[in-house]
Amino acid sequence: MNTNKEIQDLRAKVIPNGHASGTACYVESAKGATFTDVEGNEYIDFAGGIAVMNVGHSHPKVVEAIKAQAEKFTHTCFMVNPYDSAVLLADKLCKATPGDFPKKALFINSGAEAVENAVKIARYYTGRPAIVVFENAYHGRTALTMTMTAKVKPYKWKFGPFAPEIYRAPFGDIEALKEFFITGIDPESVAAIVAEPIQGEGGFIAPPDGYFQEVAALCKEHGILFVADEIQSGMGRTGKMFAMEHWGVEPDLTTVAKSIAAGMPLSAVVGKTEIMDSVHPGGLGGTYGANPVACAAGLAVMEIMEEENLVEKAEELGKTLMERFGKWQSEFAHVGEVRGIGAMSGITLVDEKGNPSADAAKELVGFCFKKGLSILACGIHGNVIRVLMPIVITDEQLEKGLSIMEEGLAALA
Numbered sequence: 001m002n003t004n005k006e007i008q009d010l011r012a013k014v015i016p017n018g019h020a021s022g023t024a025c026y027v028e029s030a031k032g033a034t035f036t037d038v039e040g041n042e043y044i045d046f047a048g049g050i051a052v053m054n055v056g057h058s059h060p061k062v063v064e065a066i067k068a069q070a071e072k073f074t075h076t077c078f079m080v081n082p083y084d085s086a087v088l089l090a091d092k093l094c095k096a097t098p099g100d101f102p103k104k105a106l107f108i109n110s111g112a113e114a115v116e117n118a119v120k121i122a123r124y125y126t127g128r129p130a131i132v133v134f135e136n137a138y139h140g141r142t143a144l145t146m147t148m149t150a151k152v153k154p155y156k157w158k159f160g161p162f163a164p165e166i167y168r169a170p171f172g173d174i175e176a177l178k179e180f181f182i183t184g185i186d187p188e189s190v191a192a193i194v195a196e197p198i199q200g201e202g203g204f205i206a207p208p209d210g211y212f213q214e215v216a217a218l219c220k221e222h223g224i225l226f227v228a229d230e231i232q233s234g235m236g237r238t239g240k241m242f243a244m245e246h247w248g249v250e251p252d253l254t255t256v257a258k259s260i261a262a263g264m265p266l267s268a269v270v271g272k273t274e275i276m277d278s279v280h281p282g283g284l285g286g287t288y289g290a291n292p293v294a295c296a297a298g299l300a301v302m303e304i305m306e307e308e309n310l311v312e313k314a315e316e317l318g319k320t321l322m323e324r325f326g327k328w329q330s331e332f333a334h335v336g337e338v339r340g341i342g343a344m345s346g347i348t349l350v351d352e353k354g355n356p357s358a359d360a361a362k363e364l365v366g367f368c369f370k371k372g373l374s375i376l377a378c379g380i381h382g383n384v385i386r387v388l389m390p391i392v393i394t395d396e397q398l399e400k401g402l403s404i405m406e407e408g409l410a411a412l413a
Contacts, residue, residue: 002038022376023369030057033393035374044401046368046375048388051200051232051344054259054301054310056392061300062262069296078107078290086290089298090268093260096241096302097270098228099250104276106269107290111231111257112140114267115194117284118253119144121269122192122225125278129164130190132180132224134171136202136380139194139229148194150202151380171199172207174214187222192253197243200232203379204339204346204386212247225252225275231267232344235259236305236391239315239342246341262301266294310391317391317398318342324402332409334360339384346386348379349412358382360412367408373401 001007008024028038033056036042048054055062069085078086090105097103106121108114119131131148133139139148141155147162149155156162167185170176181187193215199205219226228251233243235258240246242254252275257267265288269276305311318341325338325347334357336348349360361377364385368375378384389401 004037004039007038022365023374025369032056032058033390033397042372043369044373044389044393044397044404046373046387046389046401048259048390049263050258050376051237051388052258052263053390054235054237054314055262055304055308056390057263059262059300059304059392061304062297065296065300066264066293069293072292074293075288075291077287079285079287082290083292083295085292085295085299089295089302092299092302093256093268093270097230097254097256098242098244099254099272101250102273103270104273106276106284107295108267108269108286109265109288109291110140110267111255112142112145113286114231114255114257114269115139115145115148115229116142118194118227118255118269118271119192120284121253121271121275121279122227124283125275126191126223126225128189128191130167130185131165132167132169132185132190132193134169134195134199136171136199136205137168137194137196138199138201139196171195171205172211174211174218177215177218181218181222187224190222190224192225192227193219194227194229196229196231196233197246198233198238198341198344200344200386201378203348203381203384204344206339206341207247210247212244212249216249216251219252227251227253227255229255231255231257235301236311236314237342237344237388238340239311239318241305241311243341243344260301261294261297264291264294264297266291266298308392314343314391317389317393318345320398321345321387324406328406328409332413334412335409340386343391344386344388346378346384349383349385356381356383361385364405364408364412367411368404371404371407373404375405 007026025037027035029036093105094103133148137150139145144163146156147166169180228244230242253271328335336350349357351357361383
């Protein structure tokens with residue numbers, strides 16, 4: 001099968017409609033910030049596998065680490081017969097995540113699993129049932145995490161009933177959160193507040209200055225654990241290794257996934273030792289958690305982040321993006337807000353009345369793909385164009401991609 005259409009025809013017979021894809025372009029290979037389909041068409045990748053490829057596609061160090069580990073063994077189950085790569089990676093993550101206190105790390109497979117385990121640990125440690133999340137939040141697709149997620153379609157529609165003891169508060173207003181603890185839920189019943197430092201799927205929404213410091217203080221006042229969901233914002237994406245560093249906040253628990261292992265299925269909960277150790281032996285785990293091949297990739301990623309100064313590069317990349325997005329905001333009436341921090345940035349698209357325009361976003365995504373650029377829309381109203389290109393993107397690739405976006409915005413006008 002060597003054409004996109006041939007693969008698409010077979011896919012229609014064997015893959016369920018619910019597992020949809022944004023395009024009918026089937027990838028043959030990928031390198032750095034580009035990928036090539038089975039027909040030889042090359043695309044610049046501004047999606048990054050949805051924030052997974054911060055170190056780029058097929059980085060030589062990651063490829064070599066995967067090969068070397070696969071030749072030794074691919075699985076023994078860490079809960080049965082452990083190995084040192086998981087221990088070494090846990091050590092690096094404990095040092096890298098925010099918080100000047102002893103930490104431990106639990107490895108699982110996906111972002112949703114990380115959030116689920118953070119909730120389990122928080123409930124166990126505090127002995128409380130309630131979990132507070134925010135408007136516009138996205139935390140996953142499992143029964144619990146889709147309950148924690150705000151947007152109904154496509155994530156929650158017809159998938160109920162939902163998990164109990166999940167409470168949704170307004171985002172970005174500390175006084176509204178305090179009021180919520182009067183009218184929405186008794187804070188003495190709350191095990192944790194779970195928050196994305198920058199709301200990802202909800203529309204790349206950053207908080208006001210000082211907000212998370214006040215949230216953390218409120219949590220401490222009421223004995224509530226503060227959980228930072230850094231699944232999309234972590235691993236250097238915002239110009240800090242973890243986004244909570246922008247505000248000097250030290251979460252009790254941090255969830256990590258996506259770019260932690262350059263596409264290998266791996267995630268983690270990293271948190272205060274006393275909290276992580278509160279759960280009885282055997283209470284946490286999973287068959288594939290801390291898979292040795294994924295951990296080897298994760299160790300390579302941590303080395304690349306440091307050796308290639310990718311956190312600093314993300315900060316510079318963010319400056320370039322914000323400058324260009326600001327220019328478009330002044331030039332194009334249908335560009336509304338510029339959102340995000342660092343290389344986790346985006347723009348909103350609006351109609352002539354200033355209302356969110358999902359149609360414009362879809363049109364721009366389609367235009368760009370036809371020109372050889374892969375971009376994504378997100379947001380509660382589907383009108384936010386976000387960019388999550390590999391941080392290793394070259395200046396030439398970046399400029400070409402941004403020029404295509406600009407051409408698309410001009411066409412919308």
